[in-house]
Amino acid sequence: MKLKMILISLIVLLSIGGLFYKENLSETVVRIGVLSETASLPIIDAYDQGLFDNMAFPVEIIVYSTENAMLYDARINFLDGFLCEPASFIVSHKALSDFVIISSTYKELYLIGSRNNQNTVKLNDVKAVAMGIYNYNQCEFFLDLTIQAQSAIGISMDEILINDTLSRVELLKDNTLDFGIFTSPYSDYLLEHNTKLIQKMSGLHPTYAILTINKTHETSQIDFVEQLLAKINSTSETKSLKHYNYLIHRYFKVPDQVKLSKLPLSTTFDLPDINAMDSLLSWLYNTERIPSKFKYFDLVTELIPLQSH
Structure with missing residues (x-):
């Protein structure tokens, strides 16, 4: 009888230990969500160059949507559906990603x-x-x-773009994402504009920040990914992602106060x-x-x- 009780106790302890192990393991996995083909390029290239091989903890890449999604799926073994509207998609899959890279192709109005x-x-x-x-x-x-x-x-685009973008970010307030990357492929003007959105978006949720990348400079994108991974990898707090917002905010030197200026609106265009x-x-x-x-x-x-x- 005593032996039976000991065996039962060992099984219970092992089960509890297994649960804690799984929980700790899941905490150390960083999930990077990619929400368009263009936004995924620097991440995919970084993966091909082996930048993810020597991380202190596992990095999972989830390709939410690309035009050539199956190519990326074969390469990195992560694929989660085909995207049309990013905000609702992120919310419905809110537990999947710690990082979300959002292309302005889909994010901007x-x-x-x-x-x-x-x-x-x-x-x-x-x-x-x-x-x-x-x-x-x-x-x-x-x-x-x-x-x-x-x-x-x-x-x-005009100021309604800001309101629309903010309303979409509002949907992300209660999810598990720690920060997102907001890419701008078109011009320095848009890049500057997106910088103005950073503070507004970041203020909605203390663990959520928005960054900008100019997608026209491919080499700088790889540098960005490499530096980003190095910063993440160097931290001793790999079991918690909550410090990343401060880390990224400091690394990119986002100004504390940013004024939003009204963008020009032009409607003098013909249908093609x-x-x-x-x-x-x-x-x-x-x-x-x-x-x-x-x-x-x-x-x-x-x-x-x-x-x-």
Whole structure:
């Protein structure tokens, strides 16, 4: 009887010990979430160069969304779905990532204007139309279409961009993310603007910060990732991620007080000439960014009623 009690006690102790071991192990794993193909490039390149091999604790890379997601999946063995709207996606998968890299392609609010009626249309409204007509997994193609045809489709931003971005970050307040990386691919102007957003976003949640990277400088991106990993790896507090916000805030020297200035709003843009879009559509078809049944005219037809309201 005594031997039986001893065995039961040992089993209980081992079970409790196993739970603590798993909990401690999970605390030492840093999860990096990537939310677009372009935002993932520096992380993927850093992975290929072996920068993750000598970390003091495991680093998991979760590719939330890329146009070539399966290529990255084969390379790093982490893939979690196809992204259209980042904020809701992060919230629904809030336990997956400690770091989230958000491409401004998806994060910022784009306004498409028409010269004819001087009205603007939020791209997220347009995406909702696209999702309704096609399906959730195909809405990313419209963002590609918009970005590739910037000279034909006017893209502008104003202060509503800030409100929209802040409202999305507001959704992240109660999750487990420690900080995110907000990338800016377009210009120094946007990079400066994103810097102005850092303090606003960081103030929403003490353990959440936003950083900016200019994606036009690929070599500096690798340097950034290498330095970021070195900073993380050098800390003795690997079991807690709460110190990262201060570490990154100090490392990037974010100003304490940042004034938000109103951004210019321009609506004097034409919708693209359908006949001039042949080469772009051909490229989109050939790269399988849009389904073969998709016709650009159909989407423009859906846009016009939106813009007339």
